[in-house]
Amino acid sequence: MHTPTALVFEQQEFTLPQLDRLTAGLAATLRSRGVTRGGRVALMSSNRPEFAIAVRAIWHVGAAVVLLSPAYKRGEIEHAVEVTSVSHAAGDNPILAGLMPMIDLDEPISPVDPTEQDDESTEHDPNADAVLVFSSGTTGMPKAVRHTHASLRAAVRHWRDALKLTSDDRIQIVTPPSHILGLLNLVTAFEVGARVRLHRRFDLDSMLRHIQSDRITLEMVVAPIALAIADHPDLESYDLSSLRYMMWGATPVTPSVAEIITRRTGVAWVPAYGASELPVITCNPVDGGARLDSVGRAVSGVRLRVAGIESGKPLGVGETGEIQARSSSVMAGYLPGEATAAAFADNWYRTGDVGSIDADGWVTLTDRSKEMIKVRGFQVAPAEVEAVLHGHPAVSDCAVFGVPDAMSGEAIVAAVALTSPVEALELADSVGERLAAYKRPHDIVFVSEIPRLPSGKVLRRVLKERYGRTSDQ
DSSP, rough: OOOOOEEETTTTTEHHHHHHHHHHHHHHHHTTOOOOOEEEEEEEHHHHHHHHHHHHHHHTOOOOOEEOOOTTTTHHHHHHHHHHHHEEEESOOOOHHHSOOOOOOTTTOOOOEEEEEEEOOOOOOOTTTEEEEEOOSSSSSSSEEEHHHHHHHHHHHHHHHHHTOOOOOOEEEEHHHHHHHHHHHHHHHHTTEEEEEEOOOOOOOHHHHHHHHTTTTTEOOOOHHHHHHHHTGGGSSOTTTTEEEEEOOOOOHHHHHHHHHHHOOOOEEEEEEESSSSSSEEEOTTOOOOOOSSEEEOTTTTTEEEEOOTOOBBBOOOOOHHHHHHHHOOSSSEGGGGGGGGEETTTTTEEEEEEEEOTTOOOOEESSSSEEEETTTTEHHHHHHHHHHSSSTTEEEEEEEEEETTTEEEEEEEEEEEESSOOHHHHHHHHHSOOOEEEEEEEEEESSSOOBOTTBBBBBHHHHHHHTTGOOO
């Protein structure tokens, strides 16, 4: 009987049994290096099959995966390692290898027959941590979001049901799987037996070519990719008829861009909405009736309510406030742990997103109450960028905020007050040298002073009103 292909990468193809043997082999190496049940292993890897094998191998030994973005610079890696207390690593990053023992994913993995291993049971404790991903809050450095095996399994179930994903489906992943959405797509596809093509990096023509040649059935898209598709001069030359739909997530939908693509290809859109802390919150119907002006309805297994921004009290149908959620897929908490309490109100997870829910359950998002900026689906804490800018000798004060941007969803703008003259490029480069590239300011505006309340809190809304059009110029 033919065993279906589970994972494709360039010219390599893997069945699940092949992945299982490589997983068992890497798990044996992890054990030999001292990784034990209940431990945490940092994984910092480019897009490659070994990423998926490493995730499964770390779980195989009963440890938790700590996902680090391959875009992270040294300071970000050091912070992530410190806050999660990891002592072992796997990946292909030389900086991480210099900080702790790291299994180099460039080294060949020796396959092992899982049935011949005399290992302890690989059954997972549902309440044990499975994965930790990083999410930026409004202050300080990024926090680690803890998902247990139970919460991750629930998220996988919710995603499978929302997308109506089956073993007949074929998907591809062009964005880093270290992001919660990339990991969720990978794990859900393996769970249902769908075929996954993993790309080394995003390349528009390669993505479109493989929709055609692999007969991809659903494509995951964020704003920059959607814009690139809409602008492609030869889009009509590709046969995209295998697609059931394109799913737009992680960034706000730009209806005009979505409509251009549908007009040129005939492919419909399915907007969805989630967060690192609660991976699947809402989704539009995948079998018709999806709307571009709504992120959809709560998926099965998620309850939603709207609460007053100031009062915190539940609001009525159609009223605007903070979207809050309850679900078995919600995170177990943050690291550092003291950050967890502020994320919940009466056991409801506070999304930080402002919107309303109509009588039929359709959710419309209008604003954010949290100050974090979403760039290409990645969260950026203003305080993290501000900390770097404050360290420059020419800067007396600064404030960072986000403005709408067609390419990235949001663009980072830094308002800076100076003690001595300096070029904007030098300030932007100082951030780019210390932090991941997506955290580098898109624009820097020089101001005489930063508007603040008497308490010292930055009036970011005032800055947005004054300088909010900079990314369009």
